[in-house]
Amino acid sequence: xxxxxxxxxxxxxxxxxxxxxxxxxxxxxxxxxxxxxxxxxxxxxxxxxxxxxxxxxxxxxxxxxxxxxxxxxxxxxxxxxxxxxxxxxxxxxxxxxxxxxxxxxxxxxxxxxxxxxxxxxxxxxxxxxxxxxxxxxxxxxxxxxxxxxxxxxxxxxxxxxxxxxxxxxxxxxxxxxxxxxxxxxxxxxxxxxxxxxxxxxxxxxxxxxxxxxxxxxxxxxxxxxxxxxxxxxxxxxxxxxxxxxxxxxxxxx
Amino acid sequence: xxxxxxxxxxxxxxxxxxxxxxxxxxxxxxxxxxxxxxxxxxxxxxxxxxxxxxxxxxxxxxxxxxxxxxxxxxxxxxxxxxxxxxxxxxxxxxxxxxxxxxxxxxxxxxxxxxxxxxxxxxxxxxxxxxxxxxxxxxxxxxxxxxxxxxxxxxxxxxxxxxxxxxxxxxxxxxxxxxxxxxxxxxxxxxxxxxxxxxxxxxxxxxxxxxxxxxxxxxxxxxxxxxxxxxxxxxxxxxxxxxxxxxxxxxxxxxxxxx
Numbered sequence: 140x141x142x143x144x145x146x147x148x149x150x151x152x153x154x155x156x157x158x159x160x161x162x163x164x165x166x167x168x169x170x171x172x173x174x175x176x177x178x179x180x181x182x183x184x185x186x187x188x189x190x191x192x193x194x195x196x197x198x199x200x201x202x203x204x205x206x207x208x209x210x211x212x213x214x215x216x217x218x219x220x221x222x223x224x225x226x227x228x229x230x231x232x233x234x235x236x237x238x239x240x241x242x243x244x245x246x247x248x249x250x251x252x253x254x255x256x257x258x259x260x261x262x263x264x265x266x267x268x269x270x271x272x273x274x275x276x277x278x279x280x281x282x283x284x285x286x287x288x289x290x291x292x293x294x295x296x297x298x299x300x301x302x303x304x305x306x307x308x309x310x311x312x313x314x315x316x317x318x319x320x321x322x323x324x325x326x327x328x329x330x331x332x333x334x335x336x337x338x339x340x341x342x343x344x345x346x347x348x349x350x351x352x353x354x355x356x357x358x359x360x361x362x363x364x365x366x367x368x369x370x371x372x373x374x375x376x377x378x379x380x381x382x383x384x385x386x387x388x389x390x391x392x
Numbered sequence: 393x394x395x396x397x398x399x400x401x402x403x404x405x406x407x408x409x410x411x412x413x414x415x416x417x418x419x420x421x422x423x424x425x426x427x428x429x430x431x432x433x434x435x436x437x438x439x440x441x442x443x444x445x446x447x448x449x450x451x452x453x454x455x456x457x458x459x460x461x462x463x464x465x466x467x468x469x470x471x472x473x474x475x476x477x478x479x480x481x482x483x484x485x486x487x488x489x490x491x492x493x494x495x496x497x498x499x500x501x502x503x504x505x506x507x508x509x510x511x512x513x514x515x516x517x518x519x520x521x522x523x524x525x526x527x528x529x530x531x532x533x534x535x536x537x538x539x540x541x542x543x544x545x546x547x548x549x550x551x552x553x554x555x556x557x558x559x560x561x562x563x564x565x566x567x568x569x570x571x572x573x574x575x576x577x578x579x580x581x582x583x584x585x586x587x588x589x590x591x592x593x594x595x596x597x598x599x600x601x602x603x604x605x606x607x608x609x610x611x612x613x614x615x616x617x618x619x620x621x622x623x624x625x626x627x628x629x630x631x632x633x634x635x636x637x638x639x640x641x642x643x644x645x646x647x648x649x650x
Contacts, residue, residue, distance in 0.1 A: 146484060153485025172507050224395060231406040238624025240583040242499075242590060242598070243617050246605030250427050250613070322495060330499035330587055334602075341499065348503035356504045360496055367495020 174354035183358035189343065190362045196339040198366070200256060201328035204263025205320060212268040213313060216275025217305045221297070226276060233272065241266035241327050245334050254335040259328065266327040267320035274316030278309030311385040314378050321374060325367060429611040434618070437611035445600065447619075454597040455623055457513075458578075458585040461520030462627065465581065466574045469525045473532025473570075474558070483533070490526060498523045498584040502591040511592050520584045524577040531573030535566030568642045571635040578627045586620065597623075 158176050165175030174182075183190070219226035244262050252258035282305055290300045332341025340359055347356035398405065411431055417423060418430040429437075441447040476483040498519050509515045539562045547557040589598025597616060604612040636643060 149481045150484035150488055152481050154488050156485075157489070224398060228398065228406050228409065231403045232410050235410075235621055235625065238579065238582075238628060239617065239621040240579070240586050240624065242583060242587045243601060243620040245590075246601050246613050247617060249605055250608075250610060325495065326497040326499075329497045333499045333502075334590060344500055344503055348506070351507075353504055353507055360500050360504065363500055364492050364494075364496050368491055371495065 171351065172353060174357065178354045179357045179361065182352070182355040183361060186355050186358055190340065190359055193338060193340045193343045194362060194366060197325075197328050197332065197341065200259050200331075200339070201263055201324040204260045204328065205267045205324040207260065207264040208268035208271055208320060208324070209317070211264075212271040213275050213306075214301075216272045216313075217279045217301050217309065219272075220276045220279025220282075220309075221301060221305060223280070226280070230276075233276075237269045237273065241323070242330055242334070245331055249335060254337065256337075258335060259331040262331050263324045263327045267324040270316040270319035270323065271313065274312050275309060278312035279305045282308045311382055314382060318371075318374060318378075321370060322367065325363075325370070329363060427610055429614060433611045434614045437609070438615040438619075441600075441612060441615065447600070450595060450597050450600050451619060451623065453595055454582075454585055454589065455626075457516045457520070457588075457596070458581040458623070458627060459630070461517065461524060461585065462574070462578050462581040462631075464517065465521050465524035465577050466528050466570075468521060469528030469573065469577070470532050470563075470570060472525070472529050473536055473566075474563070476533050477536045477558070477562075490529070493522065494526055496522070499587050499591060502588055506592065511594055515592065516585060516588055519588050520581050523584050524580045527573035527576040527580070528570050529573070531569045532566060535569035536562055539565050564639075567639045568635075571631070571639060575628065575631050575635075578631045579624060582620070582624050582627055 162175050162177065165173055165178075219229055241262055244265055245258075248258050248261050252261055286304050286308060287300065290304045295303065328339070329341045329344075332339035333345055340363060344356050344359045347353070347359065415431050418425065418428050422428075438447075472486065476486055501519055501522055502515075505515055505518055509518055543561055543565060544557065547561045552560065585596070586598035586601070589596035590602050593599055593602070597620060601613060601616050601620075604616060
């Protein structure tokens with residue numbers, strides 16, 4: 140107990156030190172271009188309703204894009220992992236697509252889908268799809284051969300084998316990809332809002348820039364960061380609970 | 393036999409398939425041809441942009457931003473990882489800071505950073521470092537912390553001091569894992585550079601992409617997009633080259649093990 144507290148206190152030294160230095164510098168040269176943490180916190184409270192309602196739009200699109208990516212890319216990845224020749228031929232193509240930065244896609248998607256919700260959701264799905272696809276292919280390819288032999292002796296068809304052998308066996312690795320996909324979807328969701336503005340936290344940030352309200356903008360950035368931390372923790376917990384069979388051998392407690 | 397041949401030529405075959413499907417879709421006009429140009433139209437657009445819009449200059453600018461950012465982020469990430477390993481209070485505290493800064497997208501930082509840093513190289517350096525430092529840092533911390541016990545004891549037996557152990561045993565042993573992080577950071581650097589150019593709106597490929605898109609110059613946009621993908625591949629290749637150079641021993645070991 141005391142050791143835990145000692146650790147927590149040690150952990151607090153650096154962040155608190157940085158915040159205090161920041162406050163000190165901000166108080167020394169009092170310009171609105173360099174707001175103090177206290178002012179940022181005040182603005183975070185003042186703008187909380189607006190920030191929360193904008194975050195809702197951002198999260199909504201990120202979730203839809205992620206769902207679209209999961210529904211298409213996980214089955215496709217398992218397919219490519221199972222039919223090795225097709226997978227091997229597609230691999231360089233996938234690599235090439237994977238190096239294409241999602242923001243470079245935004246102008247193209249804008250041509251097809253305009254600047255509405257769907258344009259953003261497509262870009263989000265693309266960004267989230269890449270890690271899902273790569274991990275699903277790799278996981279299916281490395282499934283233990285014995286599992287497939289068992290499947291064959293149970294007279295499973297290809298579709299059955301994909302559904303009942305490849306998918307569950309690949310889940311731990313897909314979960315790793317999913318974690319990357321979640322952060323990618325949030326990231327691209329904010330980015331696409333800033334470029335194709337309608338609503339969402341990205342628009343909030345840009346409005347603050349136009350109005351020279353830097354401390355409010357920093358409060359918006361802090362809100363994104365808090366949201367990211369919360370979602371990440373939630374996902375880690377869910378992963379531990381749902382994939383307990385994978386983690387049990389490592390973690391005897 | 394045939395399968396082996398297919399596997400050997402897969403890069404070419406994959407590209408050919410992609411281009412054939414692309415050209416077929418464009419020729420059959422499955423999609424509105426205005427929005428889906430043929431490959432030859434894209435090539436022409438590419439050539440014209442080199443002549444008229446100083447495309448190569450813009451590409452060089454974007455690439456150097458991403459590349460310098462990658463070098464800086466890798467060096468800083470490794471430095472912070474070593475610092476974390478040496479100073480416990482720094483490790484515990486910086487983990488909190490990393491968790492907080494990790495989810496912030498580069499685009500969100502740009503508007504506020506423009507106020508504080510202007511539109512010069514400082515802006516790009518700041519944004520890219522802010523988002524690309526984490527993969528090398530996190531991998532570095534994990535790898536430095538988990539050095540093989542046998543190697544540590546061997547170093548102690550040979551009479552190495554703590555510093556010597558860190559520089560000559562633990563850091564080289566951590567390099568393969570750090571390079572996995574650097575490879576991931578390479579993609580992030582390019583993304584950050586392009587997003588930053590889109591929002592700063594002054595120069596570089598990101599700015600050109602947006603200008604062309606709003607001008608409805610569709611073949612140009614596709615050409616730029618392919619150029620971005622190519623640039624990602626080049627950056628990836630450069631990272632792989634550096635990895636061979638620094639951790640070639642490890643790669644050879646893996647091949648032998650296979």
